[in-house]
Amino acid sequence: xxxxxxxxxxxxxxxxxxxxxxxxxxxxxxxxxxxxxxxxxxxxxxxxxxxxxxxxxxxxxxxxxxxxxxxxxxxxxxxxxxxxxxxxxxxxxxxxxxxxxxxxxxxxxxxxxxxxxxxxxxxxxxxxxxxxxxxxxxxxxxxxxxxxxxxxxxxxxxxxxxxxxxxxxxxxxxxxxxxxxxxxxxxxxxxxxxxxxxxxxxxxxxxxxxxxxxxxxx
Amino acid sequence: xxxxxxxxxxxxxxxxxxxxxxxxxxxxxxxxxxxxxxxxxxxxxxxxxxxxxxxxxxxxxxxxxxxxxxxxxxxxxxxxxxxxxxxxxxxxxxxxxxxxxxxxxxxxxxxxxxxxxxxxxxxxxxxxxxxxxxxxxxxxxxxxxxxxx
Numbered sequence: 001x002x003x004x005x006x007x008x009x010x011x012x013x014x015x016x017x018x019x020x021x022x023x024x025x026x027x028x029x030x031x032x033x034x035x036x037x038x039x040x041x042x043x044x045x046x047x048x049x050x051x052x053x054x055x056x057x058x059x060x061x062x063x064x065x066x067x068x069x070x071x072x073x074x075x076x077x078x079x080x081x082x083x084x085x086x087x088x089x090x091x092x093x094x095x096x097x098x099x100x101x102x103x104x105x106x107x108x109x110x111x112x113x114x115x116x117x118x119x120x121x122x123x124x125x126x127x128x129x130x131x132x133x134x135x136x137x138x139x140x141x142x143x144x145x146x147x148x149x150x151x152x153x154x155x156x157x158x159x160x161x162x163x164x165x166x167x168x169x170x171x172x173x174x175x176x177x178x179x180x181x182x183x184x185x186x187x188x189x190x191x192x193x194x195x196x197x198x199x200x201x202x203x204x205x206x207x208x209x210x211x212x213x214x215x216x217x218x
Numbered sequence: 219x220x221x222x223x224x225x226x227x228x229x230x231x232x233x234x235x236x237x238x239x240x241x242x243x244x245x246x247x248x249x250x251x252x253x254x255x256x257x258x259x260x261x262x263x264x265x266x267x268x269x270x271x272x273x274x275x276x277x278x279x280x281x282x283x284x285x286x287x288x289x290x291x292x293x294x295x296x297x298x299x300x301x302x303x304x305x306x307x308x309x310x311x312x313x314x315x316x317x318x319x320x321x322x323x324x325x326x327x328x329x330x331x332x333x334x335x336x337x338x339x340x341x342x343x344x345x346x347x348x349x350x351x352x353x354x355x356x357x358x359x360x361x362x363x364x365x366x367x
Binding site: 019022023025026027029030031033034035037038041043044045046047130131133134136137138149173174203204207 | 249279
């Protein structure tokens, strides 16, 4: 049998104090686990100056295609927000019908080492299909930003600035994002590009490769 | 022999909240950089270090709350954090909706839905706002109910 409570108010205060102390413990545990995991994970978030690629820097020898789509290093936040608010009223680009065969075919998949070699050789145009905010936080040097949900006019502008025989390689965040495959089909339909590949590992694969220790020389 | 199954709304709601929190947490923890980009797209008035702290801590808060709600341990504190988290999600998605930001909410991993209209609908901030509001209501109800016992 529980002893009778002489002071219900005291009981309530004790209960509340216990609740808040337990909540504080949960928060402390989340901070500890979060900081440890973030520090150990190659996909963790780092201060921009140290951990991610510099915005706008291109690999040597690689021409960055369609400069109009590369977001400038300095841009006005208010103007950018206003433009995004206006863009929200623009309908998503429909796929062209009937879609060319390349748009329906299986998209070839490349790994980061393969893409890196092609990029350095200047044989491909590397396209980042993630939203602008993700691109601004970090991207593969030499890539151009073209979000997978870009309006039709932007896709057409991008396509018109490149020869049809350009080899495009598209990536997004990681192998679960799906935006690169969507953009690949969009560009095949809108631009008529015959050579479109995907880097399914995306920015995550690139980041892991950057943070992994170099393989020992044979 | 007769087996009676008692339907307890509170238990069902608690398990539902736990499932949502675990689903959301694991998707974010799998790729913190993607979550960072999703959160940055909300254009919240947070400095970069504070944004990175949120990216680091929020998924683990969700995970711990989900585990505690499933286990039924430290239930009230887990519900209190659930109320805070869903309240923040309501505010974040609400301000994004109000400002007309056309962004993916980045709340749950929905890749299994493919790239169809269902996925796009579920990822809109409008849908995310109403979903977070309902989950907030459920968490508040459970927290208040737990206080009465």
